[in-house]
Structures are given as structure tokens and as C-alpha cells.
Amino acid sequence: MTPVPTRAAHFRSTPEDLFQSNPMTLPTAPRVKKASIHISQNENLIFENSRPGSRAYHLPPNDVPEISVANLVPTHLLRDDDLRDMPELTEPEVVRHYTRLSTWNYGTDTGMFPLGSCTMKYNPKINEWAARLPGFARTHPLAPEATVRGNLLLMKQLEESLCEITGLAAVSLQPAAGAHGELTGMMMIRAALTARGDARQYVLIPDAAHGTNPASAVMCGYKVITLISKKNGLLDLAALDKAMTDKVAGLMITNPNTLGLFEEEIAKACELIHARGGFVYMDGANMNALVGVTRPGDMGVDVMHLNLHKTFSTPHGGGGPGCGPVAVTGELEPYLPYPTLRRVDAETVVFDYDRPCSIGRVKAYYGNFGMMIRALAYIRALGAEGLRAATETAVLNANYIKHHLQADYEVPFDGPVLHEVVFNDRRQQAFGVRNGDIAKRLIDYGFHPPTMSFPLVAPGAIMVEPTESESRAELDLFIEAMRAIARECEETPEVVKTAPHQTRLRRLDETAAARHPVLRWRPCQAAKAAGA
């Protein structure tokens, strides 16, 4: 096996220890230090750890008359298995189980997370401070409007900040995630066209757009026409011109697109769509490449969403929930989800329920408020100059990685990239190695893998988005790891093809898992198999 350099050592002690901590190569138990046991040890399911009779809590003696539960609850609602097979453990056992599991996490708090198109940037701790201020954290969702003026003011300030950042007239913070924002945006386009007398039938979507775009258009009752990109990965204006008829509601475009390339002809495209009565939806998932530098509203975009959990540093993935505000022009403003926020004066913001053209409410209450606090904290902490600097650093970091890895990995669509760079596995295929193998090997080097096999326009894609969060030192470690893997592909491809080697579990059978998923532990499984 090939030694694993540098990065992994950040977590653990030395590469030698690493090999010793691997259960497959463990010599004898006494040689193992306690710390390395926890790192290499696999963890049972809590059900499997059950020892009948164990208790985590003791209830005081009952001081009220006992009534049989059967007298209180209808028989058909009672379970008859007496909670058999529910886990029984002591409190420390429960705490240790979950604490050990928590140490298995990999996130931006433990290392670089270069998942392209996802903008897995660091979540600044000042955001968490702000969100935990008792006045915010303890707000009841049903509190009367007059008692939550501060919250409404914060939401309005965030809306106004997002208007300034996008160059658009109005914002709704309701949608809970990016695709929800897309759906909301497309519903507004449909409502505006319907008001004109014809909702139209088709939506144009370039093949370098985000994968959720076609789904959102279809959910709104549109058929999708895919626009094939030019050889350089950019929107083909001639194809757009041909496809844009009076039956087309508009264009859904991701800018920069999923190849990390800026759509240079976006302004011309918007002009063309508008001239034929359509609207332009921009997927703002890649907004981390634009904030503070250029504004979609100025390009002619009519409606877009933002992912607060990408661009504005609120937790992403399992750490969510998300928040996908939509921003619109004045023309689409009447269709915003109901209710909207209306500023009365410098201090006072109220809910506006008088919205006759609204598409309706798209989220219970007013979206995920905790994320709005964090996003505003981020915007205020950086300020206009800081936001621009973050964007410039994110773009610089992606180009730094491209520059240093293009000798080892093919860049299928070459051009100046913005916040992310797409490589492919073509050179490595010659040695029988595919992008998935490279991803698994990268885990051995202590990094979360980049996005694999997306976008689909780049077969064998390896999509890297470092974000502005990473220092040059961290980027160099990533580059070094990727180069080492490229050498391994040539010299010892089997090491890459059988990776990972340093994880608790070796390579999982993803195909079997997808074909025959076992989604949960089932109590009484053995008993059922035998009895029923």
C-alpha cells in the first residue's frame, strides 16, 4: 500500500499510527492506544447495543391512582408488542454512542469540502451567536405580530440587502431551499403570463443548467426544451433564437453555469427573450461567483433564487434547514408569495396580506427564520467590500486549483472559470481508473471528495469548488493529494481502484445498496421471519 502523506495527519498522529489503527492490520490489542481505538472502531446500531434491563432514567413512585391504559386509549390504537426490541441502555452508553458517532462527521469544521455546485463554505461562528440571541431563538412561531417587530425588521433588512446584491426590486424569504425557490419563481412567471392571457407551453433550459431546473418547470406544467451548449460550454444564442417562439414562457439559466463558466451573452439572451414576451429565470445557486461584483438584475434577469445555505454561509446539507429566497423585478412583484413584508417606517415592518395577485403562501409561517438571522449576520459582518473580496477569493481559489491540476487532469471545457472548475477522468481511464475511484482515494488523503459525474455534459466529471474559505496552505494540500493520486493511477492503479483503505469500512457496494436498499433496522425481524 502507498503511504498517505500530510493531510490525514491533521486529524490523527502519524501515517504509521494510521496503519496501526486500521482494524485490518491491527496486530494485537495491547499495542493500540485508546485514542486510535475510537478512530478505527466501528459502531453498532444502538439497537444492537441493547442489554435488556438497562435503564437510563428512574421515575419517582406514582402518587396518583393508576388507571389501565386500555381504559384511556381505544384498543385498535394500542400496540401489543410491549415495545419489544426497543433498545435498552444506560445514560452513559447512549451518550457515548452518539458522541462517538459525532466524531465521524466530516464537515467544513474539520476540513476542506470541495463539493462543486454546492458552495460548502465555512459557517462563521458569529452567525451562531446571532441566531442564539434569546430574543430570536425563543420566538414562538405563533407569537402575535406586534410582539415580533424585531424579527420582522431583521427579515426586511435581509430582503433589502438581497435586493441590493441581486439588483432586483423585491424578495420573498419564504422558500425553504433552492429548488423550492425555482418552483416559486416559475409559478410567478406562469401567473404573470396567465394574467396576460396565455401561460404558454414550453420552457427553454440549457444543458449546462442545474438538474433541478427541468423538474421545477415541469412541476409548473411546462414542457422542457433542452438547449445544447456550444463546444465551449456556453449558451448557444443561435439555438436560443430558433427555439424562442410565442409558445415559450421563457428561459431558465444557471449563471455561472454548472461548468463554472460565466454566460457571456446573458444580456443579449435576456433581451431576446423579453422581445418575444418571455421571462428569464436565473438559478442563483452559483451566486458565490458574482456577489458584490455584478448583479443579475442589471443583466436583465426577471426572477432568481438565492441559496442562503450556499452563498450566505448558513449550514448546508445535514446541518440545514435551507432557505431559498426568490428575488423579482417590479413587474413580477405583485405575484410574490403571500404575505409579504412592508416597511412602514425606519423601525416598523408589518405583514402585508392585501396581495390579490399573489401565487399564495409557499411555506408555513414565513420560512426558516433561523437561517435569515445567520445570513444577515454574514452580510453585515463582511459588508459590501468584504462580500466582494469573498467572491474574488472564491474565484481565485478555483483558478489556482485549475492552474495546478490541469497538467494531471483534463479540463473538458477550457475557459476562464469562476468559482468552480470541472475536470474529467479521461487521462486516468487509460489505466482503468474512473472518477469514482479517484474520489474514494481522496478520502484516504483526508479530503471530502468533489462532486462526481455532474454536470452530465462532462462525462466522468470531477467538479471542484473550493470556496473562499480555504487558505492557500489547504489548497496546496488538496492539489498535492490530487497529484499524488494521478501518479498512483499510472503506477499503482489497483491502489486507487480499491480505495478507500484508511476508513472504518472499505469500499461499499453502492450498486447492491441501490438495487436492494435496507433503509432501516426492523424490530422483530427474526421473529417475523420465523413466525409469520
Next chain:
Amino acid sequence: MANYPDDLQYTKDHEWIRLTEDIGRVGITHYAQESLGDVVYVDLPKVGVTVKANEPFGSVESVKAVSELFSPVSGEVIEVNTKLADAPELVNTSPYDEGWMIVIKLSNPSEVDALLSAAEYEDFIKEK
């Protein structure tokens, strides 16, 4: 070449059709199954459904992505490969034989003229 049998006709969306008069058996090509990777699920229409040339008739899900299946011709689905429900891997191991997907009774046989021969299809994928 054995990867693209001569007795089949092909689409630019990587489906093949094996024609016997106005009946056509449809599946995806060796190139398609290789690009997709391990197939884990195939979503097919029911017998009796009408399909249109160049429009989706189902989808195929691999460990990498979900892709639509496009019908090479218009007509009625008269048979569906039910084996794929339990054994989607047949699409990978036997794309032209056991991994077939549907059988169509053609409603407009002239559409066949627009399909590619094995040699034309091979040239097409070489360009990609």
C-alpha cells in the same frame, strides 16, 4: 463490430431497435450502459401505452444519474421486459439480448428511415 450489431438500428439518444416487419424490440446500446455505469432501476411503461418517436417512454437509473429513455419509433407498447424489475443488471450484462426493454407495434413504419445503421452510430459516438 460486436458491440454494435449490424441487424439493429440506432438513435442518437443511444437506443437500439430490432425490427421484424412492423414490430420492434427496443433497448439501450453498449455505449449507453457503459456511460451510465451500474444500472439499479429501470422504469418502463405498461403494455398498451402509446409512445411517440423521440419522446420519453421511461427512465433508467444508475449509480450516477437518472436518464430518460427515448422511443426510436411511434406505436403501441405490446410487451415489457418484466425481468428488469428484479434484475436491472441485465441492461449492463446483456444490453442487446436479455436487457431489452419494450416491444413496440409501429404505427408509422416510415420513421425507421430516420434511424442510424450500426456503422453510422459508431461514427456518431466516436465524435462525442
